[in-house]
Amino acid sequence: MEASRLPGFLARRVVKSVLVVLAIVVCNFLLVHAAPGDPASVMAGQSGAADPLFLEQLRRQFGLDQPFHIQLWVYLKSVLSLDLGFSHRQQAPVAQLIAERLPATLLLTGAAFIFAVGGGVALGALAARRVGSWADSAITALALTFYATPLFWVGLMLVLVFSVWLEWLPSFGMSSVGVELHGMAVVWDVAQHLLLPALTLGLFYLAVYARLTRATMLEVADQDFVKTARAKGVPEGRITRAHILRNALLPVITFAGIQAGQLVGGSILVETVFAWPGIGRLAFEALLARDYPVLLGVFFCTSVIVVLFNLATDLLYAVIDPRVEVG
Amino acid sequence: MRDFWRRYRRNKGAVVGLALLLLVFALAAAAPLLFPGSPWDMAGAPFLPPGEMGMLLGTDSLGRDVAAGIAHGARISLMVGAVSTIFALGVGVSLGAIAGYLGGFADDLVMRFTEFFQTIPSFVLAILLVAIFTPSITSVIAAIAIVSWPPVARVVRAEFLSLRGREFVQAAEVLGKSRLSIVVGDILPNALSPIIVLASLMVASAILLESALSFLGLGDPNLMTWGFLIGSGRSVIRLAWWMSVFPGLAIFVTVLSLNLVGEGLSDALNPRLARQRGGAA
Numbered sequence: 230m231e232a233s234r235l236p237g238f239l240a241r242r243v244v245k246s247v248l249v250v251l252a253i254v255v256c257n258f259l260l261v262h263a264a265p266g267d268p269a270s271v272m273a274g275q276s277g278a279a280d281p282l283f284l285e286q287l288r289r290q291f292g293l294d295q296p297f298h299i300q301l302w303v304y305l306k307s308v309l310s311l312d313l314g315f316s317h318r319q320q321a322p323v324a325q326l327i328a329e330r331l332p333a334t335l336l337l338t339g340a341a342f343i344f345a346v347g348g349g350v351a352l353g354a355l356a357a358r359r360v361g362s363w364a365d366s367a368i369t370a371l372a373l374t375f376y377a378t379p380l381f382w383v384g385l386m387l388v389l390v391f392s393v394w395l396e397w398l399p400s401f402g403m404s405s406v407g408v409e410l411h412g413m414a415v416v417w418d419v420a421q422h423l424l425l426p427a428l429t430l431g432l433f434y435l436a437v438y439a440r441l442t443r444a445t446m447l448e449v450a451d452q453d454f455v456k457t458a459r460a461k462g463v464p465e466g467r468i469t470r471a472h473i474l475r476n477a478l479l480p481v482i483t484f485a486g487i488q489a490g491q492l493v494g495g496s497i498l499v500e501t502v503f504a505w506p507g508i509g510r511l512a513f514e515a516l517l518a519r520d521y522p523v524l525l526g527v528f529f530c531t532s533v534i535v536v537l538f539n540l541a542t543d544l545l546y547a548v549i550d551p552r553v554e555v556g
Numbered sequence: 557m558r559d560f561w562r563r564y565r566r567n568k569g570a571v572v573g574l575a576l577l578l579l580v581f582a583l584a585a586a587a588p589l590l591f592p593g594s595p596w597d598m599a600g601a602p603f604l605p606p607g608e609m610g611m612l613l614g615t616d617s618l619g620r621d622v623a624a625g626i627a628h629g630a631r632i633s634l635m636v637g638a639v640s641t642i643f644a645l646g647v648g649v650s651l652g653a654i655a656g657y658l659g660g661f662a663d664d665l666v667m668r669f670t671e672f673f674q675t676i677p678s679f680v681l682a683i684l685l686v687a688i689f690t691p692s693i694t695s696v697i698a699a700i701a702i703v704s705w706p707p708v709a710r711v712v713r714a715e716f717l718s719l720r721g722r723e724f725v726q727a728a729e730v731l732g733k734s735r736l737s738i739v740v741g742d743i744l745p746n747a748l749s750p751i752i753v754l755a756s757l758m759v760a761s762a763i764l765l766e767s768a769l770s771f772l773g774l775g776d777p778n779l780m781t782w783g784f785l786i787g788s789g790r791s792v793i794r795l796a797w798w799m800s801v802f803p804g805l806a807i808f809v810t811v812l813s814l815n816l817v818g819e820g821l822s823d824a825l826n827p828r829l830a831r832q833r834g835g836a837a
Contacts, residue, residue, distance in 0.1 A: 252672055264688045373569075377812035379764055381771050382786055382804035385793060389801070393794050487674065494679030498768055502790065512680070516687055516772060528684050531677045539675065 242543050246536045251305070253532045257525050258304045264521075313529065314522035318515075323526035327508055331530070333403055334507030338496050340423055341430035346485060348431070349438025354474055356439065357446035368439055375436035380495050384429040384502035391425060398425055401504035426503040430495055434488060441484055445477040479546065486542030490535040563824040570820020576813035580806075584630035591624035595780040599624065606798050614798040616788060622799060626806050629782040633810060636697055636766045637759040643701035644762075645755060648708025653739050655709070656716025667713070670706045678703035682765060686774045693776040696769055700762050711754055715747035749825035753818055760814035767807050782807050 295303070307314075313323035356368040375383075392400035403422050449455065450473050458468050500509030508527050515523035564570055583590075599621040606614040606622075613623040655666035685699035719725060720743060728738045769775060770783030771790075782803040789799030 249672060249675055253676060256676075260684060260688055373812065373815065374808075377760070377815055378808050379767050379771070379783075379786075379804065379811075381768060382800070382807065385786065385790060385800050386804070389793055389797055393797070490675060490677035491679065494677040497679065497683065498771070501772065512683065513772060516683065516774070519687065521688065524684055524687055528677075528680050531680050532675070535675060535677055 238547060239544070242540055246540050249536050250533055253529060254305055254308045255301065257308070257529055258301055261521070261525065308529065313526040316515075316520055316523050318518045318520040319523070323522050326511060326523060327526055327530050330506060330508045330511045333505060334493075334496055334500070334509060336419075337423065337426055337430065337500070337505055337507055338492050340427040341434070341496075341499075342485075342492060344427055344431040345434035346438055346481070349435045350442050350474075350478070350481060352435070352439040353442025354446060354469065354477075356443040357450070357473075358469060360447065365443075368443070372436035372440045375433045378433070380429060380433060381498040381502050383432060384426070384499055387425050387429055388502070398422075400425070403506050422503075422505075426499050426505050429502070430492065430499045433495070434492065437488070438481055438485070441481055442477060445480050446473050449473045449476045482542055482546055486539045486546075489538040489542075490531075493531045493534055560824050564820045567820045567823045569816045570823065573813040573816025573820065576809055577817055580630055580810050580813065581634065583627055584634050587624075587627035587631055591621065591627050595624040595628040596620060605796075606802075613802045614796065616785075616796065616799050617792055622785065622802055625780050625785050626782065626803055628780045629785060629803065630806065630810070632693075632776075632779050632781045633763050633766060633807070636693070636700065637763040637814075640697045640700035640704065640762045640766075641755055641758045643697065644705040644758060645708055645751065647701065648705035649712050649744075649751065651705070652709040652712025653716055653744070656713040657720055657735070657739055657743065659717070659720075663713070666709065670709045673703070673706045679765070679768065682769060683772065683774065686769055691769075691774045691776060693779060696766060696774070696776060699769070700765050703765070704758055704762060708751070708754060708758070711750050712747060715750060716743055719743050719746055753822040753825060756814055756818035756821055760811045760818070763807065763811055763814070 311324050313327070315321075316323050316326060319326060352368050352371075356365040359365055388400045391398045399422050403419060455468060455472050458472050459465075463472075496505075496507060497509035497512050499505065500507045501513045504510065508530065512524060512527040514520075515527070598619040600615045600619050602615060602617050602619040604615040604619075606612065613621075613626065615621055616625075651666050651670065655663040655670075682699040682703045685702060686695050689695040689698075716739075725738060725742055728742045733741075766775075766781065767783035767786070770781040771787040773784075773787060775781045775784050785803035786800045789796060789803075793800055
């Protein structure tokens with residue numbers, strides 16, 4: 230893409246992302262109102278906080294006695310000023326609860342993502358290099374297996390094997406309880422705790438990316454420019470790396486962008502299994518307590534993360550592939 | 557039909573998948589005969605390991621038979637998978653047909669809507685929907701349907717876009733057929749094969765989604781499901797591995813068989829594509 234067209238492209242993508250975020254807020258608002266019973270009782274959370282005086286106060290605060298469109302406007306304004314409501318179960322603002330838990334989730338999903346993309350592309354490339362070999366069949370079989378296995382069950386099985394039976398790795402939390410650690414020891418401790426959850430979350434996507442990489446590499450390998458390169462006498466390894474893989478990566482990036490949402494969603498399951506202290510675990514706790522403001526906040530927050538991630542992949546795509554259609 | 561079966565049979569994995577799937581169906585159908593009575597009832601001492609006291613797959617923390625739970629859970633999983641897929645197909649096919657056949661503004665509108673649903677984290681939305689509308693078999697099916705229609709809409713739209721300019725559609729238009737009858741009677745039958753393949757994969761992912769929801773405690777509280785079994789085995793995994801291992805295997809076998817059948821259907825319905833792939837699948 231010419232440098233002069235990049236700002237316009239960027240602006241359009243940003244506008245689109247903002248619209249999606251607005252739509253998500255509206256979606257949240259509609260959900261609160263579609264819920265059985267009074268929106269005030271939904272916001273209060275069903276348990277504990279439902280005394281009439283308090284509900285009355287909530288109704289006034291959120292203008293529930295006002296017309297529908299004004300309520301929507303009030304809600305929009307508060308969410309966009311990052312006021313995600315108050316969790317009466319935890320006696321803290323939802324935004325603060327999420328902010329405390331966000332780094333752990335980002336660490337987990339980030340590690341899983343790097344593992345999935347790196348491993349998937351490597352395995353896919355290997356399978357495509359040797360179509361029909363045992364390595365190819367093994368990778369295809371592996372992909373089929375992880376396609377069909379529930380994420381949370383994989384996590385439990387890993388716990389069973391590596392924590393319960395072999396006692397190699399810790400099975401829950403983010404750091405060891407009751408030990409004072411400093412410097413690199415902390416990093417090492419967290420890394421040990423991170424390994425199993427990240428593997429669990431990443432394995433499925435590793436399978437997805439491996440299959441995708443294999444398929445697109447086989448497709449690209451048939452194209453004329455590869456034949457030309459081969460006719461010119463470019464070494465086979467270089468053809469694979471520079472000609473085939475580079476072009477085959479584009480659909481993988483697109484797909485990775487689309488899948489970001491599912492990765493974040495999957496982290497709820499993984500964090501539940503491993504008691505990883507991120508927003509997924511927060512969502513699970515909120516679920517048990519029927520703490521709706523927190524659930525709505527988590528939905529909003531994860532959606533925003535996905536939108537930002539999509540924006541990033543769009544930009545990355547535009548940088549890697551100059552032919553990308555601007556629009 | 558015989559031709560179809562001949563092509564399907566060529567994919568060995570798909571044949572195995574079909575056999576496994578029939579087995580799961582048989583288990584679901586025979587559950588009341590094999591394990592009469594409610595799977596919620598106590599059947600033996602708590603935490604019996606597999607094989608002891610006639611409990612094939614052991615018992616859980618309340619002495620319930622894990623095997624009975626799996627057999628009865630099969631009915632729920634298959635039912636939720638099938639029904640939610642039917643609803644998702646209904647929404648996806650309608651929207652995709654509108655977008656693909658009408659084009660222009662309608663197409664833009666529908667595609668933006670579809671994109672929005674594909675952007676938001678679908679699992680989080682499903683959790684939110686079930687939690688807010690209180691967990692029940694209806695809310696679970698509705699939530700799964702709501703998050704799984706977008707791929708259908710995209711596939712159907714693409715098919716309709718490529719089919720609507722073809723001669724047989726033009727002929728139908730010249731004959732003065734109504735739009736609805738062209739869409740339903742002429743175009744849709746020709747777009748069926750990708751929809752069928754997609755449907756089999758959707759049942760598989762719906763079963764996974766249902767198990768994840770009930771694992772988190774969002775299943776119908778009156779129904780025994782595989783996800784619930786695993787969820788209740790989670791906290792006692794050090795004590796009773798069988799409680800979470802076997803229901804997980806049940807999910808794995810069912811979903812795998814559906815995926816294999818989907819690939820077989822895809823090969824059988826698109827013979828040209830299958831040959832291109834060199835039968836590698």
